Amino acid sequence: MSGALFPGWRPDAGGREQVATLADRLREARPDGAPRLQPRRPDQWHATLCFIGYDAISLVTPALADALADAARHIPPHGFTIERVAYWPGSGAVVALPHDCPTLQALCDATRDAIRRCGIRPLQVTTQPHVTLAYLGRHLPAQPWLDGIDCAVGTLRVERFELLFNPGGRYEALGEWALTGTGIPEEPEQARLF
Numbered sequence: 001m002s003g004a005l006f007p008g009w010r011p012d013a014g015g016r017e018q019v020a021t022l023a024d025r026l027r028e029a030r031p032d033g034a035p036r037l038q039p040r041r042p043d044q045w046h047a048t049l050c051f052i053g054y055d056a057i058s059l060v061t062p063a064l065a066d067a068l069a070d071a072a073r074h075i076p077p078h079g080f081t082i083e084r085v086a087y088w089p090g091s092g093a094v095v096a097l098p099h100d101c102p103t104l105q106a107l108c109d110a111t112r113d114a115i116r117r118c119g120i121r122p123l124q125v126t127t128q129p130h131v132t133l134a135y136l137g138r139h140l141p142a143q144p145w146l147d148g149i150d151c152a153v154g155t156l157r158v159e160r161f162e163l164l165f166n167p168g169g170r171y172e173a174l175g176e177w178a179l180t181g182t183g184i185p186e187e188p189e190q191a192r193l194f
Helices: 013-029 061-073 104-118 142-148
Strands: 003-007 077-081 082-088 094-096 131-135 156-158 160-166 170-176
Touching: 003 061, 003 077, 003 104, 013 082, 013 142, 013 156, 061 104, 061 160, 061 170, 077 104, 082 170, 104 156
Parallel strands: none
Antiparallel strands: 003 160, 077 156, 082 094, 094 131, 160 170
């Protein structure tokens, strides 16, 4: 049982079709003799916005829900496109990486800040949003066959996010918030010292 807890984005029905197209291309691109792919199910596709931790269900409080709702009010609905598919040897994950999307990163940062305002120290902040498509073995050499995968599947829409809990093998939404902001929050500017 995982016990993972995090705010995350999951694709809507249209987005699941787009990710399914990319997952099909991944399977078709796998050459004979390449490590076996262990694909994620469509109901498992998500982007973690900020990882709170494991066995942290006790941290789900009205204050956390309010803080995440506040974060949603400051980030506008937006979209992102997939730049490439990559293999991460540490986890064995095969991930879809988006083109640079400041609004998606702002959403990650806003959820991180919301969590911290509740006195919770996230286990891992998200600096490179991604969608895990499959797993290969861990610590394998580079997988150059991934470089040729056509990632043009259109724009994936981010209009809401959820607080997700993994009790084992699936994700349960403990809360959901629509994005209603009108612009990306300004980064605070540090005053010059000299």
